[in-house]
Amino acid sequence: MAPYTNIPLSPAELSYLYTSLSQTPPIRPDGRAPTQFRPLVAETDILPSANGSARICFADGTEAIVGVKAEVEQSRVSGAATGQVESEGVLGLGTGGVGDVDMDEEDGDEEATRAGKGEEGWVEVAIEIPGMRDDDALPVFLSAMLTEALLADGELKDRLWINRRFHWRLYIDILLLSQPLSYPLPLLSLTTHLALLSTRIPALISEKDEDPLFNDDWEASRFLYPQSKTASGGHRKPPVTLLMLSVSENVIADPSREELAVADAVVAISVAPTTGLNAESAYKTVALRTVDPPSRLTGAGVPTALNTTAGGTSLSAAEALALREKDQGQTVWRPPRGGVKRAMIAKMIKMVTEKGGVGQEVLEGLAGVET
Amino acid sequence: MPLDSSSYSLAQFSTQAAADGSSYLEMGQTKIICTVNGPQESKRGGGSRDQSNAARIETDISIAGFSGVDRKRHGRGDKRTQEMQHTVSSAFSSTLFTHLFPHSTIAIAIHVLSQDGSLLAACLNAATLALVDAGVPMSDYVVACTTGSTASYASNDEEADPLLDLNGLEEQELPFLTVGTSGGEDKVNVLIMETRVQMGRLEAMISVGLDGCKQIRGILDDIVREHGKKALNSRVN
Known part of the structure; x- marks a missing residue:
């Protein structure tokens, strides 16, 4: 899953980078603290023809634009819909409002009427990366x-x-405008987050199961993610997906291209503010994936004992293999193998979700972006 | 007919650090980001080296799904997009000094973020700015604009003035053409018309178009010089 395979670093450089990142505290090539994010430029609501839009430029020059468009679509009448209480089915045919309980007077009630009725297929995400086909x-x-x-x-x-x-139906179109210099997931995720925060949907003025009619006043439109406070006092926000990587015992946030090249493991953690009342933390992990690190594709270094130009002896294949295994990446670079420890994953999640952690830093930073 | 220069108020240079040259252009509600990479060795794999003795110009136009009123995905194989890509490439082939860069490629990537008429013209203007930013040697700017004719046969108003720089609604209703020139109004690089119009009206439309190109050239030139001054000042200080 590596976006690039030609990492322009020699085994010696990789080894140096790995060693400096394994120090306590880790020494990063650009001098950042382990959980520090790189600066970025962001703006939202940039396109008149989209319901919501945003643009973000990262410090390394990569840039992404996201446009969110919402279109009304007729729902498929499924078995689940007819399986509801019978009297409601009668109401749906328009025979009158007998026994009709007015449920959508308040916001909270409206949320309740909608609960569980959405379908996952209504959200469509399309990503365009230059030089790649849509089905790559x-x-x-x-x-x-x-x-x-x-x-x-x-x-x-x-x-x-x-x-x-x-x-x-929500169409989220993500354009990466520059070549993917590093793994573009955080960039695309942050831009999508901003675009969804600025997404507005026309206010509904028709009632019940009539053909929907909308208020054409854009000022009256409602935000897709309501600005009102939730039970826990926070705001509803779309999640952001952040990359965390581990190098020996250290965990590093927002890795640069070079750091990805020596990672032991890369994990994409999606974090969102909690909405429930009795939440222990203000942020929670909503999704987690491990990403195949590009470091697996790097070439291994040659131990001095094997290097014939440096006075080494030429050994048989079995002996050379034994020597490499014995070395275990201590003296020369060896691409990382194996998975990641559970304790390490727990450490990464904690760094993202804890108070004052990476998730909070990013979400609060993005909340400060003005249109 | 004077061109509403306020609609060109937003044209920016060097918007993206990762590309060799980049520009952002708004013509009314048509918004375009253009990036240029190159001249550089062609990345096309396959072993055989590019044996040409002039740089190849490759244009890639991507029209965002959210750019229009309705959401519509434009695939890479879209015929209209392909034709526009070819038009942009061929428009620049005689203006850029491609013979200075044998065995290489100049890649123009155009992203249409919002479209409201004059799409091809806006692509050409944005590409010119990005190529200037990338420092690709060229004899002159390639500038383009659209003209449409309001004259109808029934009312027989032969003298009706053609319109300059149409928006999306006007393009749907009126016969229009896109004209692109370089070197003032001396040389026509692009002339495309996809609608029907009476032969007699064509000449007036083209001449208004040429006049419009001249004005756009002035506007682009101001932008380039302004940017140059800024770059020079920041270098001195």
């Missing part, structure tokens, strides 16, 4: 990861429900 592995994998995180809270798809016959 990287765009497909990235969009699957982003969709998974967006749907994880279960609230977004319910908010797309209009009535039993119609729903919103």
